[in-house]
Each structure stands twice: as C-alpha cells, then as structure tokens.
Amino acid sequence: MEIQEIDIDKHYKETGEVLTTDQKKRGLLIYAFQQIQKEHNYLPEDKLRELSKKLDIPLADVYSAASFYKHFYFKPRGKNVVCVCVGTACHVRGASKVLHKLEEEFGVKEGETTPDLSMTLETVGCVGCCGLAPVVTVNEEVVGDVGPKKVNEIIKRVKSADKVKS
Ligand code: FES
Structure with a gap:
C-alpha cells in the first residue's frame, strides 16, 4: 500500500461525523503501520516520514504510537x-x-x-x-x-x- 493511497474519509463512513479530523488521522495510524509492515516486514523510516507528512502528525508521535506495540519493528526482519x-x-x-x-x-x-x-x-x-x-x-x-x-x-x-x- 502506498501512503498516498490512504483515504481518511473512506475509513470513517458513519463514525466520521462524530470524530474530529485529528482523531480520524490518529485512528488511522495502526492500520497504516499494519499495511506498511505487511509489505516491508518492518516499518522503514522513509515510510514513517511519509505517513507523518500525509497525516500531518509529528514524526515523534508516529514513532511513539508504533513503539507502544511490541508487534511493530523498526529494523528489517528475516523471512x-x-x-x-x-x-x-x-x-x-x-x-x-x-x-x-x-x-x-x-x-x-x-x-x-x-x-x-x-x-x-x-x-x-x-x-x-x-x-x-x-x-x-x-x-x-x-x-x-x-x-x-x-x-x-x-x-x-x-x-x-x-x-x-x-
Ligand atoms: S515457559 Fe511457557 S512455553 Fe516456555
């Protein structure tokens, strides 16, 4: 999945009306991490930077969210x-x-x-x-x-x- 393909409104059909734009963007982080990791087997720095820009969330916050979960990796992993x-x-x-x-x-x-x-x-x-x-x-x-x-x-x-x- 390309970061640019993330469509914020598409992910929040009905619930979108009660969420702020910031909540919607932050709510998409985990989904985006999962998609990136599925494709690369880890979370490459350039993808996290791209995601930070796309969602307008500071890079430090993106890293903070990802590092909360043991399931996400920041270094390449083996097959x-x-x-x-x-x-x-x-x-x-x-x-x-x-x-x-x-x-x-x-x-x-x-x-x-x-x-x-x-x-x-x-x-x-x-x-x-x-x-x-x-x-x-x-x-x-x-x-x-x-x-x-x-x-x-x-x-x-x-x-x-x-x-x-x-
Ligand atoms: S200690 Fe429980 S499975 Fe190894």
Missing part, C-alpha cells in the same frame, strides 16, 4: 522468524542451550537478523505451552520438546527453505 521461549519452564529444560546452538549456527545473537535476511532470531517470555518445554516457534509453528535432534532439524529446515511453512 523466517525463529523464536526461542526462555520462560521459566523452558529455561529449566534447557532453552539456553537451544538458543546458543541457534546463535552459533546462524552467526547472530538474540534479536538479530542474518545479513541475507533469511532469518531473525528472537526470544519470548512464554508461549503458553509449558508442558512442551523447551519450545521454539518457527514462524507460526510451535515445536516442542526441542532437544539436539530437533534443533538440528529446525536449522536444516530454515537453511534450506526460502520461507518455512507450517
């Missing part, structure tokens, strides 16, 4: 996102070994993306399936009981696929 759960149950069952192995294999630290943008390595507090600890998610897929064999399978899959599908 595959591998996320190691480091919550208590997973930690106790060896999550740090899993994380270390992935860091070593892909040459990145937690929170980093490989230079070829094939993979981003992240950690999370708890995925909500502690009974399967240690847990790793690969894109949308949850992989439980991750021991040395499963780590190697994950590495192989991520390295050999453009994008790992669940």
Whole structure:
C-alpha cells in the first residue's frame, strides 16, 4: 500500500461525523503501520516520514504510537522468524542451550537478523505451552520438546527453505 493511497474519509463512513479530523488521522495510524509492515516486514523510516507528512502528525508521535506495540519493528526482519521461549519452564529444560546452538549456527545473537535476511532470531517470555518445554516457534509453528535432534532439524529446515511453512 502506498501512503498516498490512504483515504481518511473512506475509513470513517458513519463514525466520521462524530470524530474530529485529528482523531480520524490518529485512528488511522495502526492500520497504516499494519499495511506498511505487511509489505516491508518492518516499518522503514522513509515510510514513517511519509505517513507523518500525509497525516500531518509529528514524526515523534508516529514513532511513539508504533513503539507502544511490541508487534511493530523498526529494523528489517528475516523471512523466517525463529523464536526461542526462555520462560521459566523452558529455561529449566534447557532453552539456553537451544538458543546458543541457534546463535552459533546462524552467526547472530538474540534479536538479530542474518545479513541475507533469511532469518531473525528472537526470544519470548512464554508461549503458553509449558508442558512442551523447551519450545521454539518457527514462524507460526510451535515445536516442542526441542532437544539436539530437533534443533538440528529446525536449522536444516530454515537453511534450506526460502520461507518455512507450517
Ligand atoms: S515457559 Fe516456555 S512455553 Fe511457557
């Protein structure tokens, strides 16, 4: 989606009458962030500047709104996102070994993306399936009981696929 394509009035049909122009513009921010991130996999600075101009909202406010949500990213992300759960149950069952192995294999630290943008390595507090600890998610897929064999399978899959599908 091009920033210029954002049509403020189109988004506020009936409710538009009770909202001020400023409220309408600010209300569009999250939608715009979602569209930009869908297209670029993160929120590039030039797109946020363009959005700030288009909606006449200070750039600092645009950044402030985006950074409130953990879901929006300001740096390029990989096609595959591998996320190691480091919550208590997973930690106790060896999550740090899993994380270390992935860091070593892909040459990145937690929170980093490989230079070829094939993979981003992240950690999370708890995925909500502690009974399967240690847990790793690969894109949308949850992989439980991750021991040395499963780590190697994950590495192989991520390295050999453009994008790992669940
Ligand atoms: S601590 Fe890892 S799934 Fe809950």
